[in-house]
Amino acid sequence: xxxxxxxxxxxxxxxxxxALAGADFEVRAGEVVALIGDNGAGKSTLVRALSGSExxxxxxxxxxxxxxxxxxxxxxxxxGIETVFQDLALAPHLDPVQNMFLGREMMRPGVLGRLGxxxxxxxxERSRRAFDDLGATVGDLGGPVxxxxxxxxxGIAVARAAAWASKVIFLDEPTAALGVVQTAHVLDLIxxxxxxxxxVVFISHSMPHVxxxxxxxxxxxxxxxxxxxxxxxxxxxxxxxAMTGAFQQEQGQQQGEA
Amino acid sequence: MxxxxxxxxxxxxxxxxxxxxxxxxxxLQILVLLxxxxxxxxxxxxxxxLTVFNIRGIVQNTSIYAVLGVGMTFVIITGGxxxxxxxxxxxxxxxxxxxxxxxxxxxxxxxxxxxxVACCCGLGWGLFNGFMIAKAKVPALVVTLGTLSAALGxxxxxxxxxxxxxxxxxxxxxVGFGNVVWQIPTLSVIAAVVVVVGIVLLHRTRxxxxxxxxxxxxxxxxxxxxxxxxxxxxxxxLAGLLAGFAGILNLAFFQSTTIGGQSNTPLNVxxxxxxxxxxLFGGVGSVFGTVxxxxxxxxxxxxxxxxxxQPFWQQVVVGAVLIAVVYVDQKRRTAAQRGKxxxxxxxxxxxx
Numbered sequence: 001x002x003x004x005x006x007x008x009x010x011x012x013x014x015x016x017x018x019a020l021a022g023a024d025f026e027v028r029a030g031e032v033v034a035l036i037g038d039n040g041a042g043k044s045t046l047v048r049a050l051s052g053s054e055x056x057x058x059x060x061x062x063x064x065x066x067x068x069x070x071x072x073x074x075x076x077x078x079x080g081i082e083t084v085f086q087d088l089a090l091a092p093h094l095d096p097v098q099n100m101f102l103g104r105e106m107m108r109p110g111v112l113g114r115l116g117x118x119x120x121x122x123x124x125e126r127s128r129r130a131f132d133d134l135g136a137t138v139g140d141l142g143g144p145v146x147x148x149x150x151x152x153x154x155g156i157a158v159a160r161a162a163a164w165a166s167k168v169i170f171l172d173e174p175t176a177a178l179g180v181v182q183t184a185h186v187l188d189l190i191x192x193x194x195x196x197x198x199x200v201v202f203i204s205h206s207m208p209h210v211x212x213x214x215x216x217x218x219x220x221x222x223x224x225x226x227x228x229x230x231x232x233x234x235x236x237x238x239x240x241x242a243m244t245g246a247f248q249q250e251q252g253q254q255q256g257e258a
Numbered sequence: 259m260x261x262x263x264x265x266x267x268x269x270x271x272x273x274x275x276x277x278x279x280x281x282x283x284x285x286l287q288i289l290v291l292l293x294x295x296x297x298x299x300x301x302x303x304x305x306x307x308l309t310v311f312n313i314r315g316i317v318q319n320t321s322i323y324a325v326l327g328v329g330m331t332f333v334i335i336t337g338g339x340x341x342x343x344x345x346x347x348x349x350x351x352x353x354x355x356x357x358x359x360x361x362x363x364x365x366x367x368x369x370x371x372x373x374x375v376a377c378c379c380g381l382g383w384g385l386f387n388g389f390m391i392a393k394a395k396v397p398a399l400v401v402t403l404g405t406l407s408a409a410l411g412x413x414x415x416x417x418x419x420x421x422x423x424x425x426x427x428x429x430x431x432x433v434g435f436g437n438v439v440w441q442i443p444t445l446s447v448i449a450a451v452v453v454v455v456g457i458v459l460l461h462r463t464r465x466x467x468x469x470x471x472x473x474x475x476x477x478x479x480x481x482x483x484x485x486x487x488x489x490x491x492x493x494x495x496l497a498g499l500l501a502g503f504a505g506i507l508n509l510a511f512f513q514s515t516t517i518g519g520q521s522n523t524p525l526n527v528x529x530x531x532x533x534x535x536x537x538l539f540g541g542v543g544s545v546f547g548t549v550x551x552x553x554x555x556x557x558x559x560x561x562x563x564x565x566x567x568q569p570f571w572q573q574v575v576v577g578a579v580l581i582a583v584v585y586v587d588q589k590r591r592t593a594a595q596r597g598k599x600x601x602x603x604x605x606x607x608x609x610x
Contacts, residue, residue, distance in 0.1 A: 116463035
């Protein structure tokens with residue numbers, strides 16, 4: 001089975017810092033891939049490179065086997081790739097429906113739509129269904145998102161990504177700010193989304209969450225992938241060893257490391 | 259999990275609707291303040307204040323500010339500011355007056371040509387503001403402070419500093435002082451149309467939604483593919499266009515280009531917008547609130563004159579109201595955002 005989204009040798013520099021130094025990555029349809037690594041290992045940079053928000057300096061990205069250039073978030077969206085960033089990227093003064101459809105509003109038919117009038121009722125119905133599908137507890141579809149709890153905002157951001165993604169979803173630390181119940185909820189969400197045939201990639205520092213929900217685990221260190229494991233065949237000790245550099249799987253890529 | 263669970267959901271409903279209620283409450287508070295002010299003056303001077311003649315004067319005096327206020331509301335909702343509108347108004351009026359002078363004639367043809375020229379001038383300045391702010395990333399405060407100076411300078415160069423007083427007869431008699439029917443001034447009807455269009459544009463269309471989105475979280479907009487820069491250019495262009503249009507109305511009303519008389523205009527309009535509940539931090543606001551906010555200074559001025567209070571008190575009271583309203587806004591924001599400190603984004607420029 002070929003990978004849905006595949007990256008080879010991605011490099012990205014920020015001034016003196018080499019955030020990505022020839023990183024590889026792949027995700028298949030319907031699988032959950034966890035991306036782990038110490039702080040500064042390049043996880044977030046990799047996600048930003050693959051979601052178009054900060055294109056890499058060099059390297060190749062293939063989508064369904066075809067080389068693609070993901071130069072902006074719009075390009076990623078057109079491919080069916082959605083991202084939930086750590087900061088969620090919601091507009092706090094807008095309500096959940098407006099956030100859900102921001103940039104993709106449903107317009108009224110005919111002349112009214114041409115004049116810029118939106119079909120608020122239909123957007124509201126679709127949002128309600130999307131939130132219900134994923135079990136996101138959004139009480140008031142008309143209230144500003146900024147006044148809602150962290151868990152609810154997370155739910156809205158994930159539901160938005162899930163509603164629009166047809167191929168791949170990236171989640172950057174989706175459980176970092178959440179309590180126990182809400183975390184269980186988000187992990188449940190991840191399973192539901194992948195069950196629908198979408199490739200889910202999530203960054204996490206929490207080993208138990210990674211072990212619980214992922215199919216495969218890719219370990220990053222100093223801007224490279226250093227190991228890939230099947231979750232069912234690995235242990236926490238092995239993962240920590242790979243993260244800290246005690247264990248190396250992909251030897252060929254370790255040249256030139258100090 | 260598909261069914262919404264009890265506790266958490268209920269809390270959200272109360273929180274959110276409390277937020278909404280507060281927001282409506284503020285618009286209402288300002289309206290109540292206006293009503294109370296008018297009642298007090300009405301009781302103090304029943305014979306002169308609440309007369310058709312006086313109310314007509316107040317409405318007419320607010321009209322040009324209202325046209326400017328619509329554009330300013332959009333700009334401030336994006337988290338920006340436009341200090342140039344007074345100068346753009348003057349510049350547009352001057353160029354329109356020159357054009358109409360050159361054309362000659364006192365009829366509608368000349369007047370409409372003048373209006374078109376004024377609108378184009380305003381649009382041009384607005385586009386320049388927007389481009390410098392959105393693309394060149396110069397802070398809005400600096401750009402519009404620059405165009406405030408430059409537009410007025412050009413107006414003075416063109417006129418050699420002397421006000422032009424040539425407006426076609428029809429413009430002055432029909433638009434400036436005329437009534438549509440009975441005691442309803444044409445000027446105010448034109449302004450009301452602009453206001454209604456502004457309300458619909460802001461609250462019912464995608465353009466309005468993007469205006470809120472840009473002011474609320476521009477980065478979030480960018481991530482979902484909004485062309486934030488283009489939208490900012492459009493918003494400043496709209497403010498410029500309306501300032502240009504106000505230029506021709508101003509010419510009709512005062513029969514003068516009022517070169518020296520508009521230096522306080524942008525600040526008065528900004529005060530009205532802020533009093534009307536539009537947040538200077540962006541993301542929140544309404545055109546309706548702005549119109550109410552613009553009425554308050556003019557009603558105070560009018561009322562103080564009639565009650566033999568020194569009219570200078572108006573400036574003191576407006577200043578106090580402005581600070582009080584923004585203080586309340588600030589309080590509400592910190593309560594709503596829980597710890598996130600508000601920021602004057604227009605002071606920082608848009609560097610991201």
